Amino acid sequence: MEYNFRDIEKRWQQWWKDHDIYKVSNDSPKPKYYALDMFPYPSGAGLHVGHPLGYIASDIYARFKRLKGFNVLHPMGYDAFGLPAEQYAIEHGIHPAMSTENNINNFRSQLDNIGFSFDWSREVRTSDPGFYKWTQWIFLQLFDSWYDRKKSKAQRIKLLEEIFTREGNINHPIPNAQFEIPSLPTASHHSRVTFSASDWQSFDEFTRQSILMEYRLAYCGYGEVNWCEALGTVLANDEVINGVSERGGYPVVKKRLRQWYLRITEYADRLLEGLQTVDFSEAMKEMQTNWIGKSSGAEISFRLWSPQLAAHSSQLAVYTTRPDTIFGVDFMVIAPEHELVELITTPVQKEAVDEYIAYVKSRSERERMAEKKISGVFTGSYARHPFSGREIPVWISEYVLIGYGTGAIMAVPCGDERDHKFAKHFGLQITNIIGSYYNGEEANPTKDALLENSEFLNGMVMKDAIEVVTKKLEEMNIGERKVNYKMRDAAFSRQRYWGEPFPIIWENGIAYPLDETELPLKLPHVESYKPGPEGEGPLANIPGWYLIPGMRGMRETNTMPGYAGSSWYFLRYMDPHNDKQFCDRKYSNYWGQVDLYIGGTEHAVGHLLYSRMWTKFLHDMDLISHDEPYKRLLNQGMIQGSSRFVYRVDIANQAGTSQHRYPIFLSLKYYQKYLASGFLSLVTLEDLLNDRHQGEWKAPVQDDYSGTLSVAPIHVDVNIVDGVELNITEFKKWRNGEYANAEFILEDGRYICGAEIEKMSKSKFNTVNPNEIVEKYGADTFRMYEMFLGPVEMSKPWDTKGIEGVHRFLKKFWRLFADEEKDLIVAEEPPTSEELKVLHKAIKKIEEDTQRFSFNTGVSAFMIATNELTELKCHKRAAIEPLVILLAPYAPHISEELWHLLGHTTSVVDAAFPKFEEQYVKESSKTYPIAINGKTRTELTIALDATQQQVEELVLANDVVKKWMEGKPSKKVIFVKNKMVNVVV
């Protein structure tokens, strides 16, 4: 019987389904294991071979853990809300619910082809009301909470109200909101607003609610947001890449809008600390750490002074991480948007300042990022140095950002590169406080220099001076210790339709939460996706929805962003059908953290941070027991596409001729020849024809070939290229015969395409559909090949040709068991020790490799064992049956088939792996350390039943030791004692 993978795979997939093999129980005496994939956004393009890489890895590990006796939760679902579906709806008039449903069905059929062991009974979709009911519910909990900095945890708003009634906000100042809220009691810096208990009691409802809004973990406020005109919505910081939207690449501008936010900044410290308790890659931790961007330093107030303005008492607050450099301050710089600009600009400087502000406003975010010009203007005012009393000019420049720190800095040109450039550019004074560390040419940001020109700090090491200065500033009451973060609160509303509606009703400018019993607040059906008035979403066009009968208020018409549902979905899998709670505590206690989370790096600062924050919040609310969602994160690399190019000749000067009737294509050799020498535009087609081999291309007789050539590389579908050789017949049929009349200039009768490794994408025609691979080679081959390509974490190009080797292996493996004539050729006689050695080696290696996610070497180990057993002509049950179990995680279908051929009646999933381990591996060999001069240098693995004599011989024969001894001949004694092999020199 031949290895008929099509039959086998179809049959077993059906059998698994019929018998609910992968259904997992929440109630099991077995230890649990939670293996999760980042659920996909069901895009219209479907899956290409790159997508399943992570799923295969997690599936292998999940199956492996099942065999090891674990109760494994391995679910799958869809991140189904989001912008693309709505864009598609706008363009094609198909309702997002419809297109999403279609895409999901398509995804599912593609996934099913590959033989995953997902428990589909637990499938979740974020766009399902049964799911988003709980997204809305968690939102309400966030809305109803504030962050108690004293206790470092979230608390109920009710508690805060009690505190305010009792003692005002003296002990709980308004958190560092980045965004202003109107109608607060006045104060220059609204985060410094304080009120007493009696103040609080005198406030009206609106003021109270406005104040509470300043504390809520989900809050609504006005602020500068990333507005994308093309998408008609705001975007979170992580959705903006280099000034354009992540999806679609549209320009993004700053705009002031009313917006919902998540106060993720309150969790900044815990998000940082939590990184130490989880197993993420260094790169991932680094990215999150950078994104959070914690820095500590001091905020210092400088008195301002101006020669032309009436004496005023303004203070300028600056933030610095280097208070030790205070005597090196030569000027101050404030951001162009700074509130003091108007106040401190002197009449003489007014024109220049206005001009500069206008210039800054004219520059887009992108321009500002792209070209970093040194620009700025003097305000005419001065700050007074707190120690030396020196006058320090105050400048305005766009290199100081309004959003970070206080929007103002003290410039220390000898120690900061930007300040130094600025000083040089405008010819400002540069005070050297670090002696020879400063060379006059470049700033030196060292902390090790001994301070000079620094009065009471002279002779002190900078590092130590930081503390001294900060203390002194605090004593003088003009400065305080301050921690700053780059991370901003996360914009949480979108002016879109296809997302979770906010369970909020606005009345008299106050946001009231919906009652729990009114959830889910369902998304209404819409006909039009046009944005509503004043930057609202499409829901603002449906009065029937936002107006509530019998009430004066109206519903919030924004919707939640794509990351809302994905911030907690991993909890829903534990209890997916519960309509009383988001997840029963009993089950979240049982499953706990995700033990293994696999997905791409692209979610480093988005999804992964948000879901970590939500988890911490739910933990604070005592709704779950753990406060980090993922114990271990594995980032799969990308599978890149290998693009193929054809080179089309465009003939210039073609007036009066008919060359353009035939697009002419050059094979790579010609393309490179002319391109490389830079001659292409000087060459005519005639030159080319004279150069080519005779007879390969018959040029139409009447054409004029004298025009110069230019060549355009064109992406060609990789599926009509065999390796690098173009299938010309297929090419002519490609794209409905667009190239039907193509003519080719060949090399040795073949058309060789150009090649380049790029990201896999439809537009580059380099995608490969897993369905085609599965159809041709089977799912088992596909799975193993994806793993065989290289380490899971690494990016690597897809090469369809290499798959043959893996396919060959499976056929070879099959032939250990079955033969062309007979179904089963397995013999029951006991294996020889040589055969057992092959087996044991394989078991040891494959187990280790699987355990440490080194699936590529695991696959290799299978190949080696199979090759060796084939060579030994070994068809003995005891030597080959264990391999079937071992192979099951990698190639489940063929394993299941062979398992049954071998006479078992249960699924290979139920094979008792631990037992088998005991039977075959345990204590079959032992590893001994070899010590040289008492220091362990290497190890020897020796069969358990080896005699002392044999061990001694082995040590002698060991090349490692032998070489070492040869390299350094001297007296040597070798002895074997208590299993420790010792070599003494």
Add this chain to the structure above:
RNA sequence: GCGGCGGUGGCGAAACUGGUAGACGCACUACUUUGAGGUGGUAGCGGUCGAAAGACUGUGAAAGUUCGAAUCUUUUCCGCCGCACCA
């Protein structure tokens, strides 16, 4: 610029705590099975010299530690990813 990761045959890659570098697979070459193609089988395959045995050399480059370095340390070059005026 800063930070992280990496650089090993024609290609994807192994080498886990320093111990015979290149396992395994692809591609390639020769032979074999076959009427032919595919499949299957055997052998070769880093480089140089050699018919072969074998010798020398070899993990981006340079230096160092070590009996021994792809692996550790320092410097440097290149590539990928992330951040980017964050004071």
